[in-house]
Amino acid sequence: MKKEFWFVVGSQSLYGEDVLRTVDERAKEMAKELSKVLPYPLVYKVTAKSSSEISRIVKEANYMDECLGVVTWCHTFSPSKMWIEGLKSLQKPYCHFATQYNREIPNEEIDMDFMNLNQAAHGDREHGFIAARLGLARKVIAGYWKDEDVQSRLASWMRVCVGVQVSRTMRVMRFGDNMRDVAVTEGDKVEVQRKLGWEVNTWAVGDLVEEMSRVLESDIDALFEEYKKLYLIATDDVEAIRYQAREEIAIRRMMEREGCGAFTNTFQDLYGMEQLPGLASQHLMSLGYGYGGEGDWKVSAMTAIIKAMGKGENGASAFMEDYTYHLEKGREYSLGSHMLEVCPSIAADRPRIETHHLGIGMNRKDPARLVFNGKEGKAVVVSLVDMGGRLRLIVQDIEAVKPIMNMPNLPVARVMWKALPNLTDGLECWITAGGSHHTVLSYDVDASMLCDWARIMDIEFVHIDTNTNQATLERELLVNDIVWRFR
């Protein structure tokens, strides 16, 4: 589907035709120039001068699927009462871009006419007030439109809007229920559909087994060739790999048929299957599908959404689980992994296909899986939890490192990282906030993007960064408790 953003420029009729023509030409030029550097086109729609014009363009924006968000700016003054009706009904993400056509004040040229034409400083304040008064969720970006840092913030916001669109159309396919007795993977599916748009439903494992039986050997051959191109085959157990290919094809067919972008399964319900999907789930994630282990549908949908917010709409983001710590003084690290399913988009090296025994679950055969080290770099771990009556998105900044040991007997993909502000303070904050052991680990999407996403989706946001300490976090959570009770 085509994706674009709409540029709506505020003005008023008071200025006369000449000024309005200039505003119109410049807005066109800015949209054209910005579209060259932004990840999606910014389409100039109108210089709005009346309440009816604004309402009309907002109605269109709401209706058109390809419009992912609206960017507003006031080249001149634009009295904001005429924006009330339109902004009240706006359902798409909204960014107020407080910029100016000219970079510098021209010493000789400046007179009252110049000031009346170039009065964003004046107009954007009036425009900002009405959104504040209406209590609208919006992104405010200020700065010169030709500056790279400003363009990059606009680009990030556009990626957030892709995440919003993916969320609002998300369907999650659940095979089996959540792992028995686990709390943090639970949640209110009705509330999630109301707030985030996700349709979360179950399909029988038996249906998947039947679908698997219909997969042709020739289809498996083709996918096997694809695996060979992407990964290093480090096992003689070709049948185990072919079995994973059969699982992958069947899961994908069912998801495509139902329009699903994410799925879950659980090792406790593999009735009729020989192996827990490992390589199958990993390769599906590399294609952009979300996945959550042990029936964790929240992390599954978040994986797909965060991947879509990354580069090329399939960024370096992966389903992750905090497993174990290295607590050597001064060299403290977390080790994240999963029993099989880590997305190879975050691999530092060429993933190896290996087969190993998996004691947990109902595996009758050794499942094939991808084994690799995660790459180095700044990243975040993200957890969405259901606090009862509201959702909380917790984001922690981390720095992934080259693992400090090679762990030759660990038969799974792994990522080692330094948590911020440090392992123990970060851990105290994470536990205080109720963050899950399952997360999405992303190198492509940062905390400010996730904050923007949470604001648009109207859910609570908690960020653990280099400045966070437990005392201030506890106060923040206490305030949040009160605030969210009354929203």
Ligand code: MN
């Ligand atoms: Mn798990």
